Amino acid sequence: MERRKTGLALMSAYVVMLGCVLTVFTAFSVNLLSLAVQPYWLTWLTIGLMMIALAWTGVIVWSFLLVRPPRSDTIGRFLTTTLTVALCALILAPTIYAARVAHLSRDVMNTLFPTISGSPILADDPWNGADxxxxxxxxxxxxxxxxxxxxxxxxxxxxxxxxxxxxxxxxxxxxxxxxxxxxxxxxxxxxxxxxxxxxxxxxxxxxxxxxxxxxxxxxxxxxxxxxxxxxxxxxxxxxxxxxxxxxxxxxxxxxxxxxxxxxxxxxxxxxxxxxxxxxxxxxxxxxxxxxxxxxxxxxxxxxxxxxxxxxxxxxxxxxxxxxxxxxxxxxxxxxxxxxxxxxxxxxxxxxxxxxxxxxxxxxxxxxxxxxxxxxxxxxxxxxxxxxxxxxxxxxxxxxxxxxxxxxxxxxxxxxxxxxxxxxxxx
The missing domain is CATH 3.40.630.190 (LCP protein)
Structure with missing residues (x-):
């Protein structure tokens, strides 16, 4: 009974996390592009991606610990361990790549585009009233x-x-x-x-x-x-x-x-x-x-x-x-x-x-x-x-x-x- 409750909790967390990611990347794609050209937000994006990946990996490992076969089932243990490692790699590899892309993007932004102190550009009207x-x-x-x-x-x-x-x-x-x-x-x-x-x-x-x-x-x-x-x-x-x-x-x-x-x-x-x-x-x-x-x-x-x-x-x-x-x-x-x-x-x-x-x-x-x-x-x-x-x-x-x-x-x-x-x- 306890395992079922834990399994349902893990599944719910997984669905909520997946739903949040899909919502962000579909409904707010334009906003994401706006954030992607701001070095400050790219840094936080990198941190956020790593935290999500680590949390997701933790869910996978926790699930494995709950349902892993007994020590006597050598083949079952080998297969479930292999599957767990593969799933963790499937989560971490894209995240590492995304973090790398974010780092390169931040470097390009800082290299190409100047930072102007005291810039008169306003968030409400970036074109300062120009048609x-x-x-x-x-x-x-x-x-x-x-x-x-x-x-x-x-x-x-x-x-x-x-x-x-x-x-x-x-x-x-x-x-x-x-x-x-x-x-x-x-x-x-x-x-x-x-x-x-x-x-x-x-x-x-x-x-x-x-x-x-x-x-x-x-x-x-x-x-x-x-x-x-x-x-x-x-x-x-x-x-x-x-x-x-x-x-x-x-x-x-x-x-x-x-x-x-x-x-x-x-x-x-x-x-x-x-x-x-x-x-x-x-x-x-x-x-x-x-x-x-x-x-x-x-x-x-x-x-x-x-x-x-x-x-x-x-x-x-x-x-x-x-x-x-x-x-x-x-x-x-x-x-x-x-x-x-x-x-x-x-x-x-x-x-x-x-x-x-x-x-x-x-x-x-x-x-x-x-x-x-x-x-x-x-x-x-x-x-x-x-x-x-x-x-x-x-x-x-x-x-x-x-x-x-x-x-x-x-x-x-x-x-x-x-x-x-x-x-x-x-």
């Missing part, structure tokens, strides 16, 4: 014989903080005579950025590195921060919208991320020349690319131009986002974490990450629109800055007629039109 928040997304590249990096891919993602509706503004790398912000930068280049010689002919993609190499362009700011600050201010003035945050992906590091995922599958419309010396070719068709092949797919301009490359880069990012499913991420989490730390830099503060997770959840349910400031809409050698600002204002307008006008004037179809990104990418 939209704008993120500058950069793809950085470097080459032998060319010091520093060039931000060859520059896109501003403007996200509605209420609905998640997103518009992407693509800026070509070869915009010339870009007006720089008021202050030391404007004083040095009053008629627009012109560089400092043959190595810097004065294109938009050189502003980042120029600021890094010339501390007086952004006085009082340390190395590694001057470039992002000046480029954000410059692009903010070009588009006439605030750009408070940036995230930059190093293209070589991006290739490591793709390798960690096991490759990325894309549809190639036309063969892509592979290698600096045209030593290979990526054939047309749907195929899985390695990190290096994907790098060339996104960066090659042979037999094409900057604007075709901009389109391929968006296709590549879209393919990676679609194929980075939870199982892929978990199976190669350690490699992905290491590659991410090497490949990505940002000034998004840790305090804002839960709000960004919530915003990303909204973005998933909307269609993105895309507006690229490339020919024939914009002459990159002599840009019409007023036209760019008008197009941005129209693109962000809520009226359908304004959106269709802006979409009609850009050579890259927007996702409000019947031609979606999937068709652009083949």
């Amino acid at each position: 939209r928040v704008n993120f500058l997304l950069l793809g950085a590249d470097s080459a032998p014989g060319r010091p520093g990096v060039r931000t060859d891919s520059m896109t501003v993602a403007s996200v509605d903080t209420d609905t998640g509706a997103t518009t992407l503004f693509g800026l070509p790398r070869n915009l010339q005579r870009v007006p720089l912000p008021d202050g030391p930068a404007r004083a040095r280049f009053p008629w627009g950025f012109t560089g400092s010689g043959p190595d810097t002919p004065g294109l938009l993609n050189e502003v980042f590195q120029y600021a890094e190499d010339h501390p007086d362009m952004v006085p009082g700011v340390g190395r590694g921060k001057r470039g992002p600050i000046l480029l954000k201010q410059t692009i903010s003035d070009i588009l006439d919208i605030p750009v408070p945050y940036y995230a930059m992906v190093d293209m070589k590091g991006f290739a490591e991320i793709i390798d960690a995922m096991g490759g990325v599958r894309v549809t190639i419309r036309e063969p892509i020349v592979y290698g600096r010396h045209r030593e290979g070719l990526i054939p047309a068709g749907t195929r899985k690319l390695t990190g290096e092949q994907a790098l060339w797919y996104g960066r090659s301009r042979t037999d094409s131009d900057d604007y075709v490359r901009m389109g391929r880069q968006k296709c590549l990012l879209n393919a990676v986002a679609k194929q980075a499913d939870p199982m892929t991420v978990l199976n190669s989490f350690e490699r992905l974490a290491a590659a991410t730390k090497r490949a990505i830099s940002t000034d998004i503060p840790q305090d804002l990450l839960p709000a960004i997770v919530d915003l990303a959840h909204k973005v998933k349910g909307t269609r993105m629109r895309s507006l690229n400031f490339v020919p024939p809409l914009i002459d990159t050698a002599d840009p019409d800055w007023h036209l760019i600002r008008r197009e941005v204002e129209q693109a962000l307008d809520d009226h359908p007629s304004a959106r269709s006008t802006a979409a009609a004037r850009t050579p890259v179809p927007s996702q409000d039109d019947p031609v979606h990104l999937d068709r652009i990418c083949g």
Whole structure:
């Protein structure tokens, strides 16, 4: 009778524990994601997982002690002992792995995202009343014989903080005579950025590195921060919208991320020349690319131009986002974490990450629109800055007629039109 009561108590505890775990992981999945980007909660999650695993293991061992066969039943004892050890391992192994993932996640959060003391971000209103928040997304590249990096891919993602509706503004790398912000930068280049010689002919993609190499362009700011600050201010003035945050992906590091995922599958419309010396070719068709092949797919301009490359880069990012499913991420989490730390830099503060997770959840349910400031809409050698600002204002307008006008004037179809990104990418 006593054993039955104990057995019922153990079974009840097991069912309650299992029910709690399932409820947390299903009903509160979005909240869990918000907690997963906070190092403080990751620490408590690790402790909580270990306590649950130990309690569960204790239940298993206690059950074994209650129902184990007598010493005379050697085979029965061996089988029940083996089963108990297997069940304990089945509980502890995933917990240890989860604790390892939580530790790596915490390390990535602390490495990538700065902690800002006295941050004005409020839990009730993380966007401080803003209707939209704008993120500058950069793809950085470097080459032998060319010091520093060039931000060859520059896109501003403007996200509605209420609905998640997103518009992407693509800026070509070869915009010339870009007006720089008021202050030391404007004083040095009053008629627009012109560089400092043959190595810097004065294109938009050189502003980042120029600021890094010339501390007086952004006085009082340390190395590694001057470039992002000046480029954000410059692009903010070009588009006439605030750009408070940036995230930059190093293209070589991006290739490591793709390798960690096991490759990325894309549809190639036309063969892509592979290698600096045209030593290979990526054939047309749907195929899985390695990190290096994907790098060339996104960066090659042979037999094409900057604007075709901009389109391929968006296709590549879209393919990676679609194929980075939870199982892929978990199976190669350690490699992905290491590659991410090497490949990505940002000034998004840790305090804002839960709000960004919530915003990303909204973005998933909307269609993105895309507006690229490339020919024939914009002459990159002599840009019409007023036209760019008008197009941005129209693109962000809520009226359908304004959106269709802006979409009609850009050579890259927007996702409000019947031609979606999937068709652009083949």
